[in-house]
Amino acid sequence: MALIELSAIERRFQLGDTTVHALAGLNLQIEAGEYVAVMGPSGSGKSTLLNLLGLLDRPNAGTYKLEGRDVTTLSPDEQATVRSTRIGFVFQSFHLVPRLTAAENIALPMTLAGTPAAERKQRVARALKDFGLDNRADHKPDELSGGQRQRVAIARATIMQPALILADEPTGNLDRHTGEEVVNLLEALNARGVTLVVVTHDPGMGARARRQLVMEDGRLQSDSGTADISILGKISGRP
C-alpha cells in the first residue's frame, strides 16, 4: 500500500473571470520512506500540490488516499487531527511564533494536541539535543541564526513523529552552508524511514532526492519513477 495515492486530482482557482488549473488530472503515488523532490517553474502547481498533500487545501475533484484512507472526505477537524499526528511541515520562512522560545516552538504541536506537560518537556529536551539546540532552548526566534531557526522548525515538524514531512523550499532563506546542514538533517530523517517531499527551485537540491517530479501547468511533466521497492527497503534498512 502506497503512503500517498492521488488519482485524477483537480484543483482550480478563480482569478477574476479566468479559471486557473493549478492541478489538472494529477495521478501520483508515493511509497512510504521515499525521498521526493518536486520541481518546476513558478505557478506550475508545486505549492498547490504540497498544500493538498498537507491537507491544508482540498481538491475540486479526485481522491487523495493517505495510508490507504480517503482523506478528502474528512471533516476539517478530522483533517486537523491527521495533520497533527501524521504530517510535519517545514516552511521556507520557518514560521516560528516570535514570542515563544525555541523549546516552546518545538513543543507547540504537542501543546495543541493536548500532550501532558511532563511528556512534552521530556520530548522537547530530547529533540533539542538531537538537533544541537541544547543551549538555545530559551532563546526567542529573533535571537537565533537562520540555520538554528530552521532546525527549530524541523524539530517542531518531527516532534509528533509524523510519517510524512512536507518541506517547502526549506533552504530558500538560508546561505549555502547552512542550507546544506538543513538538507542533511532532513535526509537523516528520511534515512530513518520518514517520507520526505521537498518542493525546491534548486536543481542541486532536487538532484539529491531519489525521485524527481517536474511539474508544469498543473501536470506532471516528468517523473524519475517510483524507486524500486527492494532498493527502498535496502535504503531504509540502513542504520
Add this chain to the structure above:
Amino acid sequence: MRLTDTLRFARDAAAGTPLRTALSVLAMSIGVAAVVILTALGDGARRYVVGQFSSLGTNLVIVLPGRSGTGGFNPANAITSTPRDLTIDDAASLKRLPGVRRVAPLAVGSSEISFGGKLREIMVAGSTAEFIPIRNFELAQGQGLPEEDWNRGSSVAVIGAKIRSELFGSNPAIGQLIRVGDRRLRVVGVLKSTGQGLGMNTDELVIVPVSLAQSLFNSNTLFRIMVEASNRETIPSAKAQTLATLKQRHRGEEDVTVITQDAVLATFDRLLGTLTLGVAGIAAISLAVAGILVMNVMLVAVTQRTGEIGLLKALGATARTIRLAFLAEAAMLSAVGAVVGYLLGQLGAFALRQFFPVFPAYPPDWAVIAGLSTALVTGLLFGVMPARRAARLDPVQALMKR
C-alpha cells in the same frame, strides 16, 4: 489543547503586544471604575438622606398645615382656599389618641439672641418637653423644657452647642439669662453637638416653650405637629386617627396633610435608588464602549497574527482550539480590566469617603457584581466575532501572510 495551555498561550499573546493590551485593559478598567464610583456616589446619597430622615426620630407621623395639592382646580377650593391654622389645641387633642405615645407641636421662626453684648441671628423652635425625645436629641448639660401647660410657656430656653460656645465660651451657660427677641429667658439646657441635620442645624437652634415662641413671632399657628406612634405597627392607625381628629376639629374640612416618616423615607429611598440605577446605566455604556475596544484590539490581533493562525492550523490545531485561544485572550483582557477597574473604583470610593466623611460612599454589592459581570460578558461577547474570524481563516491563505 489543555485549558492551562490555552490560558498560557492567550496570556503570552496578550503580553506580546504590551501597549495594545494595556490600552484595552485601561479602557475596560475605566468602565468598571466608573460603575463602582458612580454607584458609590448614588448609593451614598441614598444612605445619607435615609440616615438623615431616620435621625428625625422613630415612628413619626408629621402633620403639616394645608392640603398637599391633589387634583386640579376646584371651585370650592377657590372659596375656602385659606387653610385653617394648626393650633396648640389641635396638637393637644392628639395626645389622647390610642396608639400615640407623644405629641409635640412645633412653631419655627428666626430671631436674635444676645448675651453680654454679643448678638446673633438664630433659629427658634417653639415646642414642648416632648420635642427633645421625639426628635432623638440629646442634652449635654442641664435639662429640657419643663412639663407644663402648653399654653403657658415659662421663660426658659434650651440652646444648641454652637450657640453656647459662641455666647458663653468656657463659662457655664446653665442658669444664665439671655435675651431672645424681646424676652429674657433662662438657659436650662444645652443640646449635644450633632453636626448637620436635615433641615435644622441643632447646633444653632434655640428651643423655647411653644406658646412663648408664638407670642415672640406674634402668631397662633404651628409649623408642624409631630406625633410619635407607640410602635411601628400603630403608625397607620395613628395617621388615620390624627387625620380624623383634626378634620373633626376643623369642621369636617380636611385641610391638613399627614405624612409618615416611613412614607417619606420610602419615597426618597426609591427615588435615589432609581437615580443610582440610572447612573449605573450611564456608566455601563462606557463598559459597552470598552467591550467594542476589546473587539477592535482582537480584530487587529487576528489580522496581525494571520500567519501564526495559519501555522497553528498546519500544526494540527482545530477551529475550536483557535477560537478558544482568541476568546481566552479577549476574556483575559476584560477580566484583568475588570479587576483593575474594581480596585480603582474602590480606591476612588475610599478617597471620596476620606474627603467627605459624612457621605457613606460605598458601592452597593449589586453594582459591583453587575459591573464586573457586564465587563466580562461584553469582553467575551465582543471576543466571539474576532475568534470566529480567526478560526475560519483559510490555512493556505493565512500561511502566505507573514
